[in-house]
Amino acid sequence: MFYFLNKYRHAFLVGLQGNLVYRWNFAARGLFSLFHLTAIFILWGAAFQGTPTIGGFGLGATMTYFIALLVLQFFISAFNEDYQISEDIRNGLINQFLLKPINYFGYRLSVFAAARLVSGALVLIPLAVALPFLHSYLTWPHEGWRLALGFPAVVLSALVQFSIAYCFGLLTFWLLEIQGFVILSMAVEAVLGGQMFPLDLLPAPVFHAVKYLPFYYQMYFPAAIFTGRIDLADTESGLCLELAWVLGLLALTELLWRRGLRRHTAVGG
Amino acid sequence: MNYARIWLASARYSITRTLMFRGDFAVWSLVELFWMTTNLVTITVIYDHTSGIANWSKYEMILLVGTAMLIQRFLMGFFWSSIFEMGRNVRSGNFDFFLAQPGNVMFMATTRKIDPDGFVNSLVALAVVVYAAHRLHLHPGVGDCLLYALMVGCGLVIHYSVLVLSVSMVFWITNAQGVEGGYFTLTEFSRLPKQAFGLVTGLIFVWGLPAVVVSNVPASLLLHGFEPRWAVWLAAVAAGWFALAVFVFHRGLRRYTSASS
Known part of the structure; x- marks a missing residue:
């Protein structure tokens, strides 16, 4: 078992090194996220001027x-994994995985974990710098179950x-260009994932x-x-639904992989 | 004149290419439409729970957001693809192609492609502005509309300059992924009314960075009439940031060492 997992440990370590090469990009991204946070503070601060509570x-x-949400974004969000997978398929780099005893999903997941570890750690630096300005706003609930159930929810969200x-x-197995679909889905995720506003502010039926x-x-559930x-x-019913979605999505990845490989043509050595 | 001909040739090429990939064009048009909808949904949801943001009513905010979107759609239409690819071209060495051309490198590299989907969505953004103005019972004259167009033009210059500045970082840090995000972060402030900013944030984002004036000045023109002080400030900011973009781009260009850079 450990021998089986060892190759993914190496993929994780290589991913860690690869992402540390681009640490300045992640750091810059982390720094810009503080500006994003500032914009949110200004918008919501102005919205709260006329009312003590919004949505309770x-x-x-x-x-x-x-x-x-910001911290979670850097620890669990998929940044450009879709693009990397797409490039692997388009450029034929995926062929090397087909010939070796390694699961491509497992490999990509290991690299994803490494990348998020680096980006998550790097966003903590600007947040730590900003903490003196932020701490007066932070109001965390004290129930212990939130931590006990929150962390499994984070793993499932990832x-x-x-x-x-x-x-x-x-989808690159079927389409030449997927970036449009990815960014389209990002817009949907921004609203329905609670990145633009807390989802509980939506009308109750919605x-x-x-x-x-x-x-x-993706984000709202663990943050909430x-x-x-x-x-x-x-939270309990949400965890059950989240687990169902994870299983459903894993099944979908397997289906797409099998169907996609039938269409795939490996050319060259 | 020569540059106008070069740009027209590039535009023709881009449109022909778009017509070859019509499905792609439809998807990217939807992408921009979805992002604009995202911003409008956010405003609507917030105003369901509060009566005003910095004393701006819902439709005043929609007019402001519409103006910000209009400028950004023009940027997407005229420059986005070229500047976005510039970052990747510097990394891969394909930037040599632009250096070999007999013309200003910055012009060649940042105007080679246009995206018709950006122009399609600029019509949607304009419709949002017109709708908000209608709901606010505004009746701007021809002069106001011309001044508004001029200010949107200044806004476009500012957005272009900020994006070139962000992507030019690739000459120093090799991979501009993430750094390009700086542009999008800055444009978030353009959807906020300047009255919402405090002393420190106002100094940074209203007076220091060109994030707020870019949309607030044209929107205020429609809402409250022409204010020469702000108009001059907008024009000066556009000129200043464009000069800075030209300077930084050419500084970066000196560091470019072809495919091995």
């Missing part, structure tokens, strides 16, 4: 939500994110419907657990 939450709780990116990458979509579990926007009952 004060300014501090709303800001805490966006800060949690799998949802990666699986969706992986599926988009595999919010209820959104809970059944995978986008809800940690920041007290959903209660224990919703």
Whole structure:
């Protein structure tokens, strides 16, 4: 078993090295994310001027939500994994994986884990610098179950994110260009994943419907657990739905991979 | 004149290419439409829970966001593909192609491609502005509309300069992925009313960086009439940032060492 996993450990370590090469890019991205956070502070600060609460939450709780979202984004979001997979298929680099006893999904997942470890660690630096300005806004709930259930939710969210990116990458077996679809889905994810505003601000029927979509579990769900926007009952039912989505998406990745390989033509040595 | 002919030839090539990949054109048109919708949905949701943002009403905000989107769509239409590819070309060494051409390198590298989907969506953005103006019972005259167009033009110059500056970092750090995000981060501020900024953030984003004036000045023209002080400031900011972009680009160019850079 350990021998079986050893090759993925190496893929993880190579991914770590590869991503550390681009540490300045991640650092720059982390720095720009602080500007993004500033824009959010200004917008929501101005929105809260006329009212003490929005959707039942004060300014501090709303800001805490966006800060949690930012940290999660760097730790679990798929940045350009879809593009990398697409390039592997288009350029024929995927052929080397077909000839070796390594699972491409496992390999990509290992590299993804390494990349998020680097980007997640690097975003903590600008956040630590900004902490003196942010700490007065931070209002964390104190229930222990939020940590106990929040971290499994984060792991499942990472799998949802990666699986969706992986599926988009595999579309290259059928389509020459997938970037348009990827960015199209990013716009949908930005709204339905709670990146633009907390999803609980949506009208109740819409919010209820959104809970059944995978986008809800990409970012909003774990962020809402940690920041007290959903209660224990919703968290438990949400975890079950999230697990169902992970299993569904994993099945879809396998289906696309098998179907895609039937169309794939390896040329050259 | 020669440059106008070169640009027209490039535009013809881009349009022909777009017609060859009509499905792609439809997808990218939808992409921009979705992102614009995302911003409008956000405004709508926030205004469902509050009466004003920095004393701007819902339709004043939509007019502001529409103006910001209009400028960004023009940037997408005229320059985005060329400047985005510039980052990758410097990394791969394909940038040699532009150096070998008998013309200004910055012009050649940043105007080679146009994206008709950006222009299609600029019509949508313009429709958003017109709709918001209609809901606000605004009746701008021809002069106001011309001044608005001029200010949108200044905004386009500012966006172009900021994007060139961001991507020019590739001459120093090799991979501009992530750094390009700096442009998008900055444009987030252009969707905010300047009254929402405090002292420090106002100094940085209203007076220091060109993020806020770029959309607030044209939107304020429609909402409150012509203010010469702000118009002059917008023109000066456009000229200043364009000069800075030219300077940094050419500084970066000196570091370019072809495929091995």
